[in-house]
Amino acid sequence: MSKGEIVMGALAPHPPHLVYAENPPQNEATSEGGWEELRWGYERLRESLSDRDYDVIIVHTPHWATFIGTHFLGVEKFKSLSVDPIFPNLFRYNYDLKVDVELSKAIHDNAADSGLLVKMMENPDFRIDYGTITSCHLVNPEWNKPIVCISSNRSKFYFSSEVMQANMIKLGEATRKAVEASGKKALLLSSNSLSHRHFTVEPEVPEDMSKEHVTNHNQYLWDMKMINLMKEGKTKEMIDLMPDFTEQTVAETEAGCLTWLMSALDFPDYKATVHAYGTVIGTGNAIVGWDPRKAKI
Numbered sequence: 001m002s003k004g005e006i007v008m009g010a011l012a013p014h015p016p017h018l019v020y021a022e023n024p025p026q027n028e029a030t031s032e033g034g035w036e037e038l039r040w041g042y043e044r045l046r047e048s049l050s051d052r053d054y055d056v057i058i059v060h061t062p063h064w065a066t067f068i069g070t071h072f073l074g075v076e077k078f079k080s081l082s083v084d085p086i087f088p089n090l091f092r093y094n095y096d097l098k099v100d101v102e103l104s105k106a107i108h109d110n111a112a113d114s115g116l117l118v119k120m121m122e123n124p125d126f127r128i129d130y131g132t133i134t135s136c137h138l139v140n141p142e143w144n145k146p147i148v149c150i151s152s153n154r155s156k157f158y159f160s161s162e163v164m165q166a167n168m169i170k171l172g173e174a175t176r177k178a179v180e181a182s183g184k185k186a187l188l189l190s191s192n193s194l195s196h197r198h199f200t201v202e203p204e205v206p207e208d209m210s211k212e213h214v215t216n217h218n219q220y221l222w223d224m225k226m227i228n229l230m231k232e233g234k235t236k237e238m239i240d241l242m243p244d245f246t247e248q249t250v251a252e253t254e255a256g257c258l259t260w261l262m263s264a265l266d267f268p269d270y271k272a273t274v275h276a277y278g279t280v281i282g283t284g285n286a287i288v289g290w291d292p293r294k295a296k297i
């Protein structure tokens with residue numbers, strides 16, 4: 001069996017507004033559009049993947065929060081309705097997805113070997129979180145690949161950002177080793193926004209783009225700081241700044257997704273491709289790709 005590999009890693013944020021704005025048949029709500037810059041960014045990310053063959057999508061999601069260890073989906077199929085708890089007016093999505101349980105279990109086992117507390121989630125009636133659904137839909141609307149879904153252990157809240165990061169670095173290494181041993185080609189998604197202070201009142205027309213802007217200038221400056229480090233290939237420096245960034249912008253990086261992704265990619269020192277930056281209800285969102293082929297140039 002040939003060695004498996006990560007074919008690409010991506011920061012793939014999950015505002016449900018982006019799915020709402022696309023009007024896919026799976027979503028009950030309908031819109032007049034909106035947030036085009038980010039949706040066109042997802043188009044560019046999909047285009048960058050069009051010549052990449054991959055077997056599975058591995059997604060780390062903030063909205064499957066687990067307080068005791070990291071959990072992994074361990075059932076082959078899930079089909080149900082996902083309703084966003086904050087925006088039920090925008091996101092009522094009928095999902096029907098497959099899980100690569102074999103790879104999921106392999107990552108679980110590697111993570112356990114590295115000392116992390118882990119668990120396979122084997123309840124067939126489990127409701128898949130909207131972070132997973134939104135990021136996977138926007139990256140692969142055909143849903144023709146199985147997924148591996150990893151929960152976000154809330155160690156930042158029990159302990160600190162530093163503990164969370166140490167655990168996510170181990171989890172990233174365990175993920176990479178499991179992918180390599182599996183012989184499979186994997187696309188990795190970090191399903192999170194950057195700065196995450198947001199508006200508390202929704203406009204009468206949710207997709208009214210005259211109302212959309214970053215919550216405040218501080219958030220914007222922090223987002224640009226982090227994005228520029230990605231563009232310059234300084235991902236170790238970005239991880240070092242992550243606790244301060246997360247604290248000062250209430251960033252969704254608190255869930256550990258981006259630290260996990262950077263570790264799985266072995267902290268890229270090549271340039272990331274920024275496909276888009278835009279805001280959704282004032283939060284900062286970047287769509288960014290890391291192509292490991294660039295490491296070999």
Ligand SMILES: [Fe+2]
Nearest residue numbers: 014062131252
């Ligand atoms: Fe979120």
